[in-house]
Amino acid sequence: MDYSLLWLDWKKRDDLPPWTGRIVGDPVSLQGKAAMRELREGFRELGAADTAGRPCLRLEETSGDGENFCLRREGESLILSGPGRGLLYGVFALLRQLALGEEILPGTSAPAWPIRMLDHWDNADGSIERGYAGASFFFSEGKPVCNARTRDYARLLASVGLNGCCVNNVNVKGEALELLTGKYDRELREIGETLGEYGVSLWICVSFAAPMEQGGLPTADPLDPKVRRWWQETCGRLFRAVPGLAGFLVKADSEGRPGPQTYGRSQAEGANMLAEAVRPYGGGILWRCFVYNCTQDWRDQKTDRARAQYDTFAPLDGQFGENVYLQIKNGPVDFQIREPVSPLLVRLERTKSIVEFQLAQEYTGQQRHVCYLAPMMKEVLDFAGPGGKVKDRISAVCAVSNTGADFNWTGHDLAAANFYAFGRLAWDLDSDPTVLAREWTRLTFGDDPKAVETVTDILLRSREVYERYTVPLGIGWMCVPGTHYGPSPEGYEYDRWGTYHRATHREIGVERGPSGTGYSEQYGPELGRMYGEIGTCPEELLLFFHRLPYNYRMKDGRTLLQRIYDDHFEGCAAAEAMAEAWDALEGLVPEAVFRRVQERFREQVRSAREWRDVINSWLYRLTLIPDERGRSIWL
Numbered sequence: 001m002d003y004s005l006l007w008l009d010w011k012k013r014d015d016l017p018p019w020t021g022r023i024v025g026d027p028v029s030l031q032g033k034a035a036m037r038e039l040r041e042g043f044r045e046l047g048a049a050d051t052a053g054r055p056c057l058r059l060e061e062t063s064g065d066g067e068n069f070c071l072r073r074e075g076e077s078l079i080l081s082g083p084g085r086g087l088l089y090g091v092f093a094l095l096r097q098l099a100l101g102e103e104i105l106p107g108t109s110a111p112a113w114p115i116r117m118l119d120h121w122d123n124a125d126g127s128i129e130r131g132y133a134g135a136s137f138f139f140s141e142g143k144p145v146c147n148a149r150t151r152d153y154a155r156l157l158a159s160v161g162l163n164g165c166c167v168n169n170v171n172v173k174g175e176a177l178e179l180l181t182g183k184y185d186r187e188l189r190e191i192g193e194t195l196g197e198y199g200v201s202l203w204i205c206v207s208f209a210a211p212m213e214q215g216g217l218p219t220a221d222p223l224d225p226k227v228r229r230w231w232q233e234t235c236g237r238l239f240r241a242v243p244g245l246a247g248f249l250v251k252a253d254s255e256g257r258p259g260p261q262t263y264g265r266s267q268a269e270g271a272n273m274l275a276e277a278v279r280p281y282g283g284g285i286l287w288r289c290f291v292y293n294c295t296q297d298w299r300d301q302k303t304d305r306a307r308a309q310y311d312t313f314a315p316l317d318g319q320f321g322e323n324v325y326l327q328i329k330n331g332p333v334d335f336q337i338r339e340p341v342s343p344l345l346v347r348l349e350r351t352k353s354i355v356e357f358q359l360a361q362e363y364t365g366q367q368r369h370v371c372y373l374a375p376m377m378k379e380v381l382d383f384a385g386p387g388g389k390v391k392d393r394i395s396a397v398c399a400v401s402n403t404g405a406d407f408n409w410t411g412h413d414l415a416a417a418n419f420y421a422f423g424r425l426a427w428d429l430d431s432d433p434t435v436l437a438r439e440w441t442r443l444t445f446g447d448d449p450k451a452v453e454t455v456t457d458i459l460l461r462s463r464e465v466y467e468r469y470t471v472p473l474g475i476g477w478m479c480v481p482g483t484h485y486g487p488s489p490e491g492y493e494y495d496r497w498g499t500y501h502r503a504t505h506r507e508i509g510v511e512r513g514p515s516g517t518g519y520s521e522q523y524g525p526e527l528g529r530m531y532g533e534i535g536t537c538p539e540e541l542l543l544f545f546h547r548l549p550y551n552y553r554m555k556d557g558r559t560l561l562q563r564i565y566d567d568h569f570e571g572c573a574a575a576e577a578m579a580e581a582w583d584a585l586e587g588l589v590p591e592a593v594f595r596r597v598q599e600r601f602r603e604q605v606r607s608a609r610e611w612r613d614v615i616n617s618w619l620y621r622l623t624l625i626p627d628e629r630g631r632s633i634w635l
């Protein structure tokens with residue numbers, strides 16, 4: 001096998017309860033059968049002794065299509081009941097708990113949301129946009145592929161409770177345009193069936209201009225009857241040919257992609273037209289809200305990209321069909337290491353929404369730096385807006401996948417913790433990122449106390465460390481344009497993307513309070529005031545919301561500039577310390593993993609030093625204010 005099994009590589013235990021000696025039950029659904037297979041295989045790997053008598057574990061399949069499962073005791077035996085998909089989740093939960101040596105308690109479990117999925121930005125040629133773990137395993141040389149890895153990926157998804165997967169890039173191009181036309185129905189059907197066996201629905205991205213690109217029509221206007229008919233006929237054929245298909249994910253009017261705005265139509269008119277076409281087949285439309293002006297003139301100080309999604313979509317609240325989900329990135333701009341929570345996530349009253357995270361570490365070290373994202377995801381889900389918390393207002397969750405065809409799936413071995421934690425959080429939104437980090441570490445590396453402590457500690461510190469040596473206090477975007485790796489403090493400054501910090505020798509930041517772009521007001525009066533006033537704005541977001549002089553005094557008395565200098569020195573030193581901590585694990589984790597991660601840490605430390613020196617020197621050159629502690633800054 002040319003890939004690892006990640007956390008599904010069950011390790012032998014000698015403390016298994018007696019009911020692991022015998023498995024009883026005869027599930028009939030595909031997922032129920034998969035559950036039984038996983039159980040038998042898992043018990044074997046965990047080292048369960050085969051006993052012919054009682055007690056036992058009994059699988060009872062109930063009718064229906066739900067995802068819940070229930071565990072109860074009958075004497076010394078254990079009964080796991082639920083519909084087929086529920087059995088599957090229950091089996092994986094049991095195996096996990098046994099592998100962790102946890103006590104198995106009776107009770108029920110059900111997922112927090114009905115859609116919990118990963119989005120792939122895989123292109124048909126096998127490349128992955130913002131992919132940092134090798135080539136695609138869904139596409140090769142222009143064609144979709146389905147093989148043993150597809151199945152093992154489905155197992156990984158199901159094992160953490162995920163139930164959806166969108167296989168191609170939102171920027172639909174090349175042969176991926178043909179996914180709609182019938183040319184790849186067979187391959188899609190195979191993928192759909194393979195994923196479906198593990199309860200995972202197949203989604204695909206489509207181009208809004210498909211009626212022109214594939215259908216030969218002169219327009220893609222969503223109100224044009226011929227366009228509507230084209231979509232209806234296309235969906236009729238496609239959904240019948242690919243029964244596992246759950247719907248479409250659409251990036252429209254975004255970064256050059258076609259969309260309804262071209263025809264003077266609203267986002268709702270565009271989304272609803274597609275929603276009608278997929279509705280007869282139970283399909284859904286995931287409609288991305290990443291709509292902003294990407295051809296801004298940097299001299300234009302009025303336009304604020306952070307405002308764009310709310311300004312476009314909030315007025316349309318209530319106008320979307322019931323099978324449309326607005327897909328909203330966690331922050332208002334684009335997956336930076338620190339952004340406020342997107343106000344759209346807490347202000348839609350009559351529209352379904354799906355929050356989008358990015359496990360692919362585009363702006364968070366590209367899986368060369370360790371950056372455990374679960375604390376950030378949890379912060380977003382727990383964020384309380386005027387009408388309640390994000391987790392109570394959204395209807396679904398998704399994340400851009402960080403997987404590829406590398407042996408370890410995620411490039412950096414420790415990045416698999418993000419995949420694991422995302423799934424576990426998506427099932428149980430009250431999961432604790434600290435617990436998840438430890439769980440993942442133990443399932444992956446076993447129970448050596450030093451290895452468990454060290455890896456868990458690295459994961460838990462990693463986000464803050466990364467934040468400190470890269471971009472300060474929520475300002476974002478000081479990365480190299482295009483690749484988004486490494487420092488370039490003015491790389492995006494005179495460009496068209498709307499991502500400016502407008503630093504001069506006196507001040508830095510864009511004012512987003514009421515005296516500036518007014519972005520803070522999108523949160524409603526109370527939160528708006530909190531963010532809009534400098535004194536109450538959380539310090540970690542100070543430069544996202546405010547333009548400030550370098551001698552502004554932070555709460556601890558340091559100047560803003562000194563805080564930035566300190567963060568860069570300390571963040572870099574912390575990265576060096578994490579690398580040293582990893583070095584001490586030689587012999588305690590598998591040799592190949594040790595070497596791979598050590599290699600990544602070397603690059604992380606090199607890059608952290610570069611970030612420290614480039615950002616500090618740039619600010620020193622602008623301000624000529626020295627570091628109060630006299631450390632080296634290059635002029």
Ligand code: GCV
Nearest residue numbers: 121129130170171251290334
């Ligand atoms: C898939 C950012 C990335 C793009 C990505 C886009 C999106 O701009 O840099 O690569 O495109 O987000 O989310 O659509």
